[in-house]
Amino acid sequence: MTDRLYYNDSYLIRFEAEVLEADAERRRIYLDRTAFYPESGGQPSDAGQLGGIDVEDIVDEDSRIVHVLRESLTDTRVSGLVDWPRRFDHMQQHTGQHLLSAVLVDMFDAATVSFHLGAEACTIDIARTLEPSEIRRAELRANEIVFENRPVAVSYQDSTEDLALRKPTEREGTIRIVAIQDLDRSACGGTHVRATGEIGPILIRKLDRIRGNQRIEFICGMRAVKRAQADYQALSEIARVFSSPVDETPLLVAAQREKLQEAEKAHRRAAMELAQASGRELYAKTPPGSGDTRRVERRVESLSDEIRSEAQAFTSGSKSIFLAIGQNPPALLLAASHDSGINAGAVLKESFAAVGGRGGGSATMAQGSVPSAAALEQTTQALLTRLDFVRT
Numbered sequence: 001m002t003d004r005l006y007y008n009d010s011y012l013i014r015f016e017a018e019v020l021e022a023d024a025e026r027r028r029i030y031l032d033r034t035a036f037y038p039e040s041g042g043q044p045s046d047a048g049q050l051g052g053i054d055v056e057d058i059v060d061e062d063s064r065i066v067h068v069l070r071e072s073l074t075d076t077r078v079s080g081l082v083d084w085p086r087r088f089d090h091m092q093q094h095t096g097q098h099l100l101s102a103v104l105v106d107m108f109d110a111a112t113v114s115f116h117l118g119a120e121a122c123t124i125d126i127a128r129t130l131e132p133s134e135i136r137r138a139e140l141r142a143n144e145i146v147f148e149n150r151p152v153a154v155s156y157q158d159s160t161e162d163l164a165l166r167k168p169t170e171r172e173g174t175i176r177i178v179a180i181q182d183l184d185r186s187a188c189g190g191t192h193v194r195a196t197g198e199i200g201p202i203l204i205r206k207l208d209r210i211r212g213n214q215r216i217e218f219i220c221g222m223r224a225v226k227r228a229q230a231d232y233q234a235l236s237e238i239a240r241v242f243s244s245p246v247d248e249t250p251l252l253v254a255a256q257r258e259k260l261q262e263a264e265k266a267h268r269r270a271a272m273e274l275a276q277a278s279g280r281e282l283y284a285k286t287p288p289g290s291g292d293t294r295r296v297e298r299r300v301e302s303l304s305d306e307i308r309s310e311a312q313a314f315t316s317g318s319k320s321i322f323l324a325i326g327q328n329p330p331a332l333l334l335a336a337s338h339d340s341g342i343n344a345g346a347v348l349k350e351s352f353a354a355v356g357g358r359g360g361g362s363a364t365m366a367q368g369s370v371p372s373a374a375a376l377e378q379t380t381q382a383l384l385t386r387l388d389f390v391r392t
Contacts, residue, residue, distance in 0.1 A: 092221030279313025
């Protein structure tokens with residue numbers, strides 16, 4: 001059994017220990033005691049050095065902890081050194097999660113169902129959906145408790161006692177309890193700060209819906225400070241572009257976005273009108289072929305709304321067929337006038353069946369895709385022959 005020193009002192013980063021067991025390569029090491037925290041309960045493992053060798057992973061094997069090293073360790077008694085910046089960051093995030101989860105229950109009866117501590121951000125999933133205004137209220141309350149600097153204590157009780165936990169535990173025997181004064185009691189094996197003031201600012205970043213739960217992304221401590229600095233820098237750059245104060249930038253961006261949307265709509269209308277005019281002009285310039293039918297073949301990079309408008313305008317004239325071949329992705333569009341004598345949807349569907357293509361449409365316009373450039377060329381040639389196109 002490994003004596004887990006971090007249980008009683010999360011601030012202990014230097015320790016001495018005896019090597020009890022190792023694999024043949026002496027890279028998987030078992031100690032009699034350790035300050036290294038293994039990945040567990042949503043919190044990543046510690047990093048650092050053991051006997052001057054980098055620790056690559058810390059794995060919890062029930063009653064024992066294995067230290068996976070980058071190189072072989074020959075010593076039988078070693079000194080361990082935990083990466084303090086990483087450890088303290090995890091302490092801030094994990095205690096911040098306890099605090100935020102407790103506030104969400106206290107204010108909105110929103111219980112946390114899962115927690116994840118990531119390299120960039122942390123998340124908690126809650127069992128109900130809260131409005132953004134409610135989330136902001138919870139964020140403010142959590143930060144108020146940070147400023148109150150309430151003590152965070154670790155204690156041990158037997159599972160048969162009345163533990164008064166925020167979330168009941170299924171563990172039996174001795175239970176490690178992390179408590180925030182007058183706010184929270186949780187069964188937890190993680191590393192935590194001594195008082196809420198050490199958590200630092202708590203910043204909620206994003207809300208998502210995940211499998212019926214609401215996911216709250218948040219960061220604490222120096223992560224929150226660095227993220228706030230980056231956010232302000234980005235916002236300042238945007239404000240500089242608009243030559244405006246930072247606080248006025250959101251309204252200016254919204255106004256510019258509205259103008260851009262209107263310009264894009266006008267551009268789309270003009271593009272469609274141009275495509276329709278092009279289709280009508282193309283019809284007028286195309287001489288009738290066999291059966292007094294006008295036929296046009298167009299090879300384009302891709303099938304676009306403009307091509308569809310051009311095809312529709314072309315086939316608004318009597319006895320007309322318009323075939324568009326899109327290269328990327330491989331696709332075909334077939335349009336035909338009501339009096340052309342063909343059903344565009346039926347013809348295209350039948351042609352696609354021979355090459356494993358997919359698509360369809362109405363009697364006057366249909367389109368679809370084929371699996372490859374070779375299939376596209378094969379289908380195109382078959383359609384040109386079937387529709388009696390004359391190649392010039």
